[in-house]
Amino acid sequence: VHNCLRGRLIAEKGHLQLGGINKYIDRLLYAKRIIILGCGTSWHAGLVAEYIFEELARIPVEVEYASEFRYRNPIIYPDDAVIAISQSGETADTLAAIELAKSKGATIFGVCNVVGSSIARATHEGAYTHAGPEIGVASTKAFTAQVTVLLMMALMIAKKRQNVAEAQFSELLYELESIPEKIAKTLKINEEIEKIAHIYQHSSNMIYLGRGYNFPVALEGALKLKEISYIHAEGYPAAEMKHGPIALIDEEMPVVFIAIKDNSYEKVVSNIQEVKARKGRVIAIVNEGDNLISSMADHVIEIPATYDVLTPLLTVIPLQLLAYHIAVLRGCNVDQPRNLAKSVTV
Ligand code: F1P
Secondary structure (H helix, E strand, O other), X not given: OHHHXXXXXXXXXXXXXXXXXXXXXXXXXXXXXXXXXXXXXXXXXHHHHHHHHHHHHOOOEEEEEHHHHOOOOOOOOOOEEEEEEEOOOOOHHHHHHHHHHHHOOOEEEEEEOOOOOHHHHHOOEEEEOOOOOOOOOOOOHHHHHHHHHHHHHHHHHHHHOOOOOHHHHHHHHHHXXXXXXXXXXXXXXXXXXXXXXXXXXXXXXXXXXXXXXXXXXXXXXXXXXXXXXXXXXXXXXXXXXXXXXXXXXXXXXXXXXXXOOOOXXXXXXXXXXXXXXXXXXXXXXXXXXXXXXXXXXXXXXXEOXXXXXXXXHHHHHHHHHHHHHHHHHOOOOOOOOOOOOOOOOO
16 A cells, blocks of 8 residues: 555645556546456455545446446446556456457556556556556455555546535545555554464354445355365455345355445444344454444454545455454465466456
């Protein structure tokens, strides 16, 4: 995240610039619709971006799995702006989806990590994430870097469209600048997470729940657990639980809640009560000093507070660490999970 922000953001001067998005910026600024494409973790970062762009820039957004989009017959207009997200920049599904959108006249912006990669070259322009190489196969720092770049894009567009007031814009820049420090603080909870991992290492299922900006983070937490520890996990919007997944809750089911103090806090508290009433085991990601949830949950993991729109940059960290520790305890190779390729080029 630090690398991502460097040279692009100077909060005290109100300065935010993504050099790679220049010539075609008006296509994004005046887009009637933004289509976001990606696979796996990149698709989850795209879902977070949907919430952010619609909230800040007030442009309608659709997020599509590139692996589906490329094979159906999607409606694409020449005034659509497409944002393609990929860590490796080589994912075949994302590349094919870009080519399809391009053939219909849409303008394509890339959010890639690898400079000069096939996807970066196929887009009209874009912003690199500068996250450095992903050592493991499963994307981790790519997610926070992608969300950071997408957030900066949304903020830049929101400001130009005058959807955010000057004061709100500056406050968000200041807070964004403090995120690397808050991530460093969040990483200090590593040992506590390791203890929780010991307790749940033999689980065969897990559920992840979050609302709003943190619904996609719940999906990402579940994906990390599946990818590196081979435990079946599902992520849902917490409000969706009553529409089906609640049937799965019993004393054997660990449920990971993202329960930070954002505008859906009270609703999440009642979702936790629903799970506890059915004897589910609750692991809750909360803000520091949250006594209410501490009194209800089986385990709490405390993270620093930030603005709602920035919370995914912090909430994903404990979920990645939890998946990591469970995988290590189960003897899995976290860097080279079975059946997974670094870039899915077929
Ligand atoms: C997409 C992706 C990753 C996942 C794994 C397989 O890659 O699904 O999210 O963790 O590495 O590929 P990319 O397009 O972001 O490189």
